Amino acid sequence: MLAGDRLVMHAVRRNAPWTAILAATAVGGAAAELALPYMAGRTVDAFVVADPAAVRWLAGCAAVVACVVLCESLGMWAGGVTGARAAARLRLGMLRHVLGVGPAVTRRFPEGELVTRAGLNAEEVARAPESVTGALALLVPTAGALVALTLIAPVLTLTLLAGIVLILIVLNTFLRATTTIAGGYQEAQGELAAGLVEALGGARTIAAAGTEDREVLRVLRPLPRLRLHGMRLWRANATAGVRAGLVVPLVEVAVLAVGGFMLAAGDLTVGELYAAARYAVLGAALSGALGPIGGLARARAAAGRMAEVLAVPRTRHGSRALPSGTGAMEFRDVTAAGLTVPRLVIPGGSLTAVVGRSGSGKSLLAALAARMADPDRGTVLLDGIPLPELTGPELRRAVGCAFERPVLVGDTLADAITLGRPTPDDAVLNGGPDGGPDGVLDAVTVAARADGFVRRLPHGYATRTMDAPLSGGERQRLGLARAFAQGERLLVLDDATSSLDTVTEREIGRALADGPGGRTRLVVAHRLATAAQADQVVWLEDGAVRGQGPHRELWRDPAYRAVFQGEEP
Amino acid sequence: MRALLWRALCREPRQLVRICLWSVLEAAPAFLIGLAVARAIEDGFAAGRPEIGLVWLAALGAAWAVAAVAARQIVLAVAAVAEPFRDDLLAHVVGGAVRRAAAASGARQDSAAVTRAGLQVELARDAFAAVVTTVRGFAFTVLSVALGLLTLAPGAAALVLPPFAAGLVLFLASLPLLARRQRAFLLADERLAEAMTAMAGGLRDIVACGAEDRQSARMAAHVDDQASAARALARATAVRTAALGVGGWLPVVLVLAGTPWLLSGGAGAGVVVGALTYVAQSLAPALGGLVHGLGVSGVQLAATLERITAVPPSPPPPVRCRPASAEVRLHEVTFAYGRWSAPVVDGLSLCVPEGEHLAVVGPSGAGKSTLAAMISGLLRPDAGQVLIGGVPADQAEHAARVLVPQEAYVFRGTLRENLAYLLTPPDGRAEGDDRPDGAEPSQSELEAVADALGAADLVAAVGGYDARLDPGALSAGQRQLIALVRAYLSPARLVILDEATCHLDPAAEARVEHAFAARGGTLVVVAHRITSARRAGRILLMDGGRVQAGVHDELVRTASLYADLVGHWQSEPVS
DSSP states (O other): OOHHHHHHHHHHHHTHHHHHHHHHHHHHHHHHHHHHHHHHHHHHHHHHTTOTTHHHHHHHHHHHHHHHHHHHHHHHHHHHHHHHHHHHHHHHHHHHHHHHHOTTHHHHSOHHHHHHIIIIIHHHHHTHHHHHHHHHHHHHHHHHHHHHHHHHOHHHHHHHHHHHHHHHHHHHHHHHHHHHHHHHHHHHHHHHHHHHHHHHHTHHHHHHHTOHHHHHHHHTTTHHHHHHHHHHHHHHHHHHHHHHHHHHHHHHHHHHHHHHHHHHTTSSOHHHHHHHHHHHHHHTTHHHHHHHHHHHHHHHHHHHHHHHHHTSOOOOOOSBOOOSOOOOEEEEEEEETTEEEEEEEEOTTOEEEEEOSTTSSHHHHHHHHTTSSOOSEEEEEETTEEGGGBOHHHHHHHEEEEESSOOOOSSBHHHHHTTTSSSOOHHHHHSSTTTOTTOHHHHHHHHTTOHHHHHHSTTGGGSBGGGOOOOHHHHHHHHHHHHHHHOSSEEEEESTTTTSOHHHHHHHHHHHHHSTTOOEEEEEOOOHHHHHHSSEEEEEETTEEEEEEOHHHHTTSHHHHHHHTTOOO | OHHHHHHHHHSOHHHHHHHHHHHHHHTHHHHHHHHHHHHIIIIIITTTOHHHHHHHHHHHHHHHHHHHHHHHHHHHHHHHHHHHHHHHHHHHHHHHHHHHHHHTTTSOOOHHHHHHHHHHHHHHHHHHHHHHHHHHHHHHHHHHHHHHHHHHOHHHHHHHHHHHHHHHHHHHHHHHHHHHHHHHHHHHHHHHHHHHHHHHHTHHHHHHTTOHHHHHHHHHHHHHHHHHHHHHHHHHHHHHHHHHHHHHHHHHHHHHHTHHHHHHTTOOHHHHHHHHHIIIIIIHHHHHHHHHIIIIIIHHHHHHHHHHHOOOOOOOOOOOBOOSSSOEEEEEEEEOSSTTSOOSEEEEEEEEOTTOEEEEEOOTTSSHHHHHHHHHTSSOOSEEEEEETTEEGGGBOGGGEEEEOSSOOOOSEEHHHHHGGGTSOSSSOOTTOOOTTOOOOOHHHHHHHHHHTTOHHHHHHHTSTTSEEOGGGSOHHHHHHHHHHHHHHSOOSEEEEESTTTTSOHHHHHHHHHHHHHHOSEEEEEOSSTHHHHHSSEEEEEETTEEEEEOHHHHHHHOHHHHHHTTOOOSSOOO
16 A cells, blocks of 8 residues: 555544544435435325325425435535544644654755645545545435436436436546646746746846836736637536536436336336436436545545655654763764765864855755754764764754754744743743843843844834844844854854854854853854854865864965955866 | 626626526526426326427427537636636736835745735636626526426425525525635635744754744644634534525425325326426525535635735835936935844945946945945935935936846846847837837847857857747856846946846956946946955945945955955954
8 A cells, every 4th residue: 555545544544433424424415315306206106196105205205305404514514524633633743744854854845845745735635535425425326326217117227327428428528628728728827927936036127127017018928828728728618518518407308208108108107207307317416426536536646745755754863861061073984965074073162163165065064063964974973972862852952053044933032032942931031021131031132142123122022023024134143042042062053143244243252252161163154254263164175174273274275265265266 | 806806797798798698598497397397297298198298308408408508608708707807816916916026126025925826816717707607597597497486386386485595595694604714714724824834944943943842832733723713614514504405405395295285286296296306406406506606616706806905005106307427426324124123224425426336345234235225226215315316316217227136137038128128218118119128229239248248158058139038947147147238238327236246257257347347337336256346446345334435455454354355364353
């Protein structure tokens, strides 16, 4: 069984009670609907001959109608609930898995793709039970109508079968026709969307040239083609509708005519003729059975796409804690995606700068040090313990990361800054009202020079993250504060001060160096000043360590100087 | 929103008439079906005259055939109304997106949101067509059935129509609840999608902070909200379905119960069967169609239209005039991105006389692009004045200056169209010129400029000036080169290059900058590489609100940041 199919089965099984209700209402409703024409026919016949049993038949009809209405309503409800519950479970499972895998998952599945798979696809998989019962609810009357009709008169069944074959032929031609024509429509749509995305990308050029109106016309240029293909689609739809719309009534008329002669010959009662006509119509409902079957196919395809994401292995954490230490790092024979670091020791409490041209592997080195990525081979150790052997919380308590473009996660700025704290304890964090004295929140924002603009915001730390107007530099400072609040032994700063002015950058650097405990700092930087201040510099080139040592010594090499002088080699 | 719908419906009165006329024919079977079945049985088959029965059935068959043709015509007529409606909506969405993007130039654009809007337009069109089709179908069918029943047996009409009306009322009463639940569901779904998008975008940060569990709890809350909105919607849908049961199925029971009464009134069994056929084959499906048409498509249409049309109107464009020269003068200019943010540019005064070549350098986030945007008139300063030749920059005519941003804009069209883009000013288009891209430069002019900027190879590579460009297939450097040639060809006397050469190699960048310096007029270059600064007559160094202007040798000595940027490392700390 494919992983996707297992997912569908699982979705069905986990929801067993509601799925059972759904199935029961579907089958029950279908059976009742099937029984009604026969019973209605018998009622009419009984009344015509003034049979006292007529009242019993009538009561039966009322009961069956009540059953149909109840089953339909209940089925609607059960269908909605099953879908909602299954979707929620599948979705949450996938989101948890994605969180467990970490950023590595976005290398294979872009962000939008993940959202589609956890959103739309989960919804499609969750509809599998409804699709199955829906198909069932349509198959029961179709098959049942054939049986009932045969019981009334086998000749009528032959009439109906001929009609059903016709319907299938019509549907086949219809399905083929639309898929071919829809291509042209989608192409025009795609062109329009591409033009719009282009224009949005060129917004500055367009605004400066003042050509907005011209651009709107240009983007809308495929409209006539879109309409042409659109009308063609409608026409194909309409034509297929004529064929499909004719077959059902013609089947009925044929059954009525054949049955009429049997009535005239005394082989059928009026009630039976009515029942036969209804069964002919019900039997023709097969045409609609293809919809739910298509839904099942979609559910399977969607499940396959979800299973692909679930197949990416989660990041495994160990069970060890860190011994006491100063945050010394060591790389041993590390190889990862084009970066080779045979041996690199970063003394505890030191400031190490990583420099190199773009593409030389600086960010990857930083990611490996913080276990944001695992090496293909080799080991990265913190205070003598390989990173994968640490428990997740222990690792994250020890290592804090700041990025060039930090994404602030959390409802308020306070939440966003303390995201890396194990438990958001208000007393520890805030100390007093509004992050007052001695609070961690206060300390880290001061160290990151973020306290000034946060205080200027109308609600201070309680400002909602999405409402806070932040420049790139302000965002970077909040990202730094977040890392400071978290990493007790090691801070990995990946170009995290690139949007800061030199004075602020220097102040933050000094605050870090002077802070208690003197954490180890690994700083990816482009600026000369950062390298000059570092205890040692790791100079990367084309995925290898080209040099290592104090800036003063490396500076003698013209190739090293060229890294900072912006010249191509 | 109402206006949009109304316009779509009323624009083509001919199509509406066409829809109504064909609807009469399409509803013929609904009128005939019970009558034909009843008469075929009563007067034909049951009376021993099957030929009469066949005639009635043949009439019914013929009515169906005509109805099928009519249905096709109706689909086409509805399409003829729905397609222009789709075009309206698309024009609305595209116009809004382009104008908003241009107005907020510089801000990152969410192209995914635009794609979603495109999808919603398709949904709205389908929903619109569905609503028009079903509401119309329902009205004509109910009318036909009522007429048919009254013709067949007024007594049966009395049994059928009241419960049907009750079901209809019940459904209409449940509609507001349904609409509310649907809306609540759409909103919850959207919030969930936003939360998932945010999570996917912040995955690196969440993992780096070890906040997986906390995030998972947050997501669980969103997922639960959406699921409970879905369940509430399912409950409302169940109520709606019950209304359908009352209107569609109760008449069947009543007709059966009233059979003795109908028979005693002189009607035959065929009449009863005819009445039942009316209910089962015309009335119930029509009600089902209406329930789906209004309950699903109608609610969807309202929700999507609300989303699409909820766009704030853009302010009217300013009146523009021609600056006297290409001199740029800034006086005490201050600009901040938020009300509470520290200013990016703070009290900057500067004069760039016509003909000067100025380079702007500084770390990212120092306000270089903001300055470029203010000189181009895309941003207005919070305080102070930016003047081009004495005219406020945002009121100077477009042709007075040209801005080449980092992200070069190349559109689908020929290379020639792309290069001639700035030759027709948007404010005054030549009369009788309906080409979207206006005047064309002469071939020799094109070739001379392409040669000067080092773009001759590019022209050959894409297949000449009349080759159609696929922007996606061009490299970032090729796109920049096209944008640069375009800017060079423009009539503007003030050229602002905002990291416009960042994807070119240093030699190509030097060639471009030399060519622009020789072009005449004023040149402002926001430098991507520090080497750009050395080619400029004067350098503006920006560093977090602190600004310093000067020539290279002077800045190396006096500004530590500048020394840092050009790679002049002093072993002594400068501060």
